[in-house]
Amino acid sequence: MKEILNKIAYNVLSALYQPFWTALLIAFLSMFVFLYAKEKNWKKKNIVYNIILTWWKIFKKSQTFRRVFLLSFYTAMILLKTILNREIWIDPLNKLFGGWGLYEDGQFTTECIENFILFVPFSILLLWAFQKELLDEYENIRFGKIVWEATKVVAVFSFLIEFTQLLFHLGTFQISDLTYNTLGGALGGVIYYLGFCRKRKNRIRNRGQLSEH
Structure with a gap:
């Protein structure tokens, strides 16, 4: 009987714990929608329609909104992979100095490559969404400035x-x-800097063509 009760308790707690952080994040973000809806005095029967309509209008109108949305979407994917969908580990420090190569305990693994690739798009989207805030002088961005800001933010995150x-x-x-x-x-x-240089070069060339006419 004791074994049955222990198993029931374990399964119930596991079922509640595994989606806990995802549910908490969704609930937290949902409250912003609730506060916005309350501020705008949206009616209950039209709240879903108003949410979708407002979001779509801003998405079409604001380039910044689209950039931040893509960054938020990718960040959520990273958090789901690294934290929110993870199960409990008994000893989280048992592989403190591991994971450097393609083989772990005699088993082939690509985790090191995945960890490297995972944050390349994140870094690009971050600089793209907050280029003015992170890079200050947008027209005269230096290579070192871009790489340092990207490296610093990703390291902290x-x-x-x-x-x-x-x-x-x-x-x-x-x-x-x-x-x-x-x-x-x-x-x-580095990739963002190369794209920025190409974009700046095209912009200068287009200005030159317009001045000729």
């Missing part, structure tokens, strides 16, 4: 993910993860 995994036993805290994530962020900064 990656550390917060690893620390959360350690604090709540959601995965393992690994120095290799932090390193590969940060390197991916740096590469994203």
Whole structure:
């Protein structure tokens, strides 16, 4: 009887714990919608329609909104992969210095490559969404400035993910993860700089063509 009760309690608590952080995040974000709806005095029967209509109008109108939305979407995917959908680990420090190569405990793994690639798009989207806030002088951006800002933000974000995994036993805290994530962020900064230079070159060429006419 005791074994049955223990199993029931374990299964029930596991079923509640696994979606806990995802549910908390959704509830937190939903309250912003609630506060906005209350401020605008939306009627209950039209609230879904008003939410969709308002979101779509701003999405079409604001380029900044579209950029931040894409960044938020990708960030949510990272959090779901690294924290929110993770199961409990008994010892989150048992692989502190592992994960550097393609083989772990004799098993082939691509986790190090995944950690590197995962933060390349994040870094690009971050700079794209908040280029003025992070890079100050947009017209005269230096290579070092872009790569440093991308590396710094990704390093902090990656550390917060690893620390959360350690604090709540959601995965393992690994120095290799932090390193590969940060390197991916740096590469994203390099790619963004190359795209920025190309865009600036095209803009200067177009200005020259307009001045000739």
